[in-house]
Amino acid sequence: MIFKKGRYSGFLRPISYLIDLAVIHIFAYLFLGGGTEFLNYTIFVTIAWIVTSLIINFYEIYRYTKAIKIISLVFKQTMMFMLIVFAFYGYYFSLKQDAGAVVKYVFTVMGIISAIKIAIYYLLKKYRTLLGGNNRNVVIVGLNEKTKELEHFFNDNSEYGYRLMKSFILKGDKKTSLDAIFAYISKNEIDEIYASVGDLSEEKMAKLIEFSDNNLKILKFLPDNKEIYGKRLDFTYYGYLPVLSLRKIPMDEPLNKFIKRSFDIVMSLFVIVGILSWLTPLLGILIKLESKGPVFFKQRRNGLDYKEFYCYKFRSMKPNPTADLHQVKKGDERITRVGKIIRKTSMDELPQFINVLKGDMSVVGPRPHMVSHTHMYAERIDKFMVRHFIKPGITGLAQVSGYRGEVESDKDIINRVKYDIYYLENWSLIMDLKVVFQTIYNAIKGEEKAY
Structure with missing residues (x-):
């Protein structure tokens, strides 16, 4: 075969x-x-x-x-x-x-x-x-929103080579029996069967699996609205016992971990030696001339496995007791004139490459929040804690996708979490490079929420 x-x-x-x-x-x-x-x-x-x-x-x-x-x-x-x-x-x-x-x-x-x-x-x-070559004949079993989306995908994307032969309804007046579906599949040389989990009882699912295995048909399931099916499941065996994990994180693999860490070290050394070595004295003088206080600002944030670390920045605000409690807003009076410039160009974030070299952060990853905000979001936002399965980043997929800066509503943080989870489940070095170049482009162009 x-x-x-x-x-x-x-x-x-x-x-x-x-x-x-x-x-x-x-x-x-x-x-x-x-x-x-x-x-x-x-x-x-x-x-x-x-x-x-x-x-x-x-x-x-x-x-x-x-x-x-x-x-x-x-x-x-x-x-x-x-x-x-x-x-x-x-x-x-x-x-x-x-x-x-x-x-x-x-x-x-x-x-x-x-x-x-x-x-x-x-x-x-x-x-x-x-x-029309290299095509695969497919059928869809079940009717719901997801099967309709799949129908549109097959019909609108001929370059993938899936030829949708027929869709079958399993419920209601127009339902088709499994035996009739099996007869159609056998007669029309169907290669793949796509079935909706939500439309199948355990008995029907067992019959469909048995038919597919015995007739060498590829069977794939579309998730229904149950939460577990919406995740990127990882299937493995403990001896002969099949076990499902809720997600697979590519960065947990030794080779990927080595690649990710090597990229972080090379990037951080390049920035520290090539940029921070001469930029720090210049910014330090300007920051000191405008307001009293340290050149660097450090703040406790949550990183990998929820552990706290000190995140470094160039100080962009006047020293104030609410720096660890309240996020910067547009027109914030705490920001200095030099601070406005370095925040607009994201130069204030450059000392975080020291965090990267130390191993507290990565160049790319979910942005770490203030500890007080992390506790608040963890209680309020579903799946927020998933972000802490990997190291936080100086920049991230969420930030270059329009969700950086001030969190004005729960929608902002919910979308950040969605992008962060997608990133940790689909990481690749190419994705990191793409995020880095997009970040540089956005910094040069200037972003609306960079204040």
Whole structure:
């Protein structure tokens, strides 16, 4: 069944392996030379490439995979490939291969592989849209708002290659029996079944699962309004016992944790050495000239696992007893003239790169709130505490999506929480880079709520 009609990975995945390995070894011969060492290199790298690609799911790309996910996978595989090649030449140290040639080889190979991978991804989309190939026949079982949304998705997005054959109603006067649905599926060579959990009794669900398994049909469920089904569930086994976790956090994986921390250290050192080293004395003089008090302002905030830490900023307000209690509002009289400028350009946040280097914060993550506000939101806002599963950030997805600055209503904080949860469940280095560039752009442009 691996080459079943409509399957994305039936032919493409083995071919992708062959193409990528061919690129790796052809350029290895051109850049690094032939001989006995080349044969050893070919065997070592082929095995290592396959193993690492399986570990990071480099070839797990489907018709619904987003382009940003592909870019993230390419970046990970590039780092792994770099380590593989240097590991080989580190072991065979007698080869004395030039490090510059190795780096050039790695980036050339990964550049070509990336171009091929992305080209295939978009060519398949065009192939499905224009020629109707690589399609999968699907049916929807059940009727509610979510199944209607799915119908619109299938009908409006032909590039994904899903051909909706029919939707079945299970309740009311127009309901269709499961036996009639099974007959239709068998007769019309349906590839995938999408069923609404809310429209199925336990008995009907069991029958649908049994039919799908026995007839090699892919069965997928649409969540109803129950809270647990709206989460990004993580499925695993404890021995032979299946266990569901409420969510999977990518940053908990060792490789992702290493990538995230490395990015934080590099960024924080760049800012501390390249910017804060000369900007701090200049701002310090201006801050001191306008008002008495320290150059830096520190405030207790909640971070990873709800632990408190001191968050650093350039002081932008006159020293006042309510700094830890009341959030800054538009036209706040506590803000100094220098403070208005550095807050408008977000320069007041730069000392937080010291927090990043110390490990209290990340460059990108949920923004930490004052301790008093955290306690208040934790009691009032659903899922607010989920944000503390990861380190807080200097900037975040919520902030570049229009939810920075003063919280004027519960709607602001609710939307922040939604973006923060999406971020922690879908993190990638590419997403971090996108947020950082958007933050820089917003700082240069100026934001309405930057006061």
